[in-house]
Amino acid sequence: MGPGASPEGWPLDDRGVAYGDGLFETVLLRDGAPQLWAYHLARLARGCRVLGMPMPTQHDLERPLAQAGEGLAVLKLILTRGSGGRGYAPPAAPDPRLRWQLSPFVPDAARWKAGVRVRLCRLRLGLQPALAGLKHLNRLENVLARSEWSGADTAEGLLCDSEDRLVEATCMNLFWQRGGRLETPRLDRCGVAGTLRAVLLERLPIAEVDAAPGVLASAEAVWLGNSVQGLWPVTRLDGPEGEARQRWTIGAVHRRLQAVAHAPLGHPTRLDD
Incomplete structure (x- = not known):
């Protein structure tokens, strides 16, 4: 204990x-x-x-x-x-x-500032609308997905559902900006509706969308976030075998969303100092 x-x-x-x-x-x-x-x-x-x-x-x-x-x-x-x-x-x-x-708890401030590398997972989440959004104890899918990599260079894995729609990371929610519009996966079939995600949906015009992983190729910025770690900018997306697929440079757009997300958690809102 x-x-x-x-x-x-x-x-x-x-x-x-x-x-x-x-x-x-x-x-x-x-x-x-x-x-x-x-x-x-x-x-x-x-x-x-x-x-x-x-x-x-x-x-x-x-x-x-x-x-x-x-x-x-x-x-x-x-x-x-x-x-x-x-x-x-x-x-x-x-x-x-x-x-x-x-x-x-000690937050990983380096990931706030320098961003993180993530990968697409091979595992697909099953569809169960009755449990969608809940943080229930049945988390074997997340356990199996997290076992797909072991290197410290990769911070998280992105999960799609069985119909190849983006859902979340193994323990964080996913956000991106495309064409100047903030978007996040719709979570009415599976996935965990995070509390930080709920705050951001209340405070910002974030669209909930159905999207395949290919949508990230046209994103100007990508983030992962939860109510403990805050918001991490994503700087590199790898495929399931670790091959680089997309890279992003951290800029002002990343810092603006971080500031909104970190304020209610008490985490730093200015990260370029």
Whole structure:
């Protein structure tokens, strides 16, 4: 059990352990204050409605915050349906189990400034509109996709669905600018609707689109982002075998979107100094 973890263990009959029957949230804490907290709670509440589970109380969800110290940390909340039911059949009256872990966090400032190299993954995400957007515990597709590379030079892998539409990176959302218009993949068939993505969609005219990977060849700028790491500019896109396909030079357009994304997280908004 890592530092800052909730003390209770996981029984083998827990449905999250047995079936991935549950949800999780990964929250950036700054001096004990959860960033984008309302967005994380809203996504968790939506997941509970879809899965038919009671939402934890605000008190229970905020209990770990009292143990967070100064500086940056990451709070991981895991909510399962608990134990019970027969086989896949869920219990009629679920008793959810909430666990959490606090971990120190140091952002990778070099990736903010210098950008990252990414690759297209061979794995394709399955379509399941009923679960689209949720941060549920069934993440084997992401695990398999992340196993496609091991070198530290590659920061992330881009995932398409089974119909060759761009969806996301293995643990970040994807954005690009094309013809002066900001775009991001539509997430109504699969993928995780990130909380930072939700903020950017509220604050900027970002179009949600269906697009194949080839669209990135005509993009002026590409970014990856989530609510912990902030926004990384993409400087190189490789194919599934590591062959270079596209390169970008970081410019003012990259910094403008980073500034908007980093402000609500407390991350630096000026990165050229």
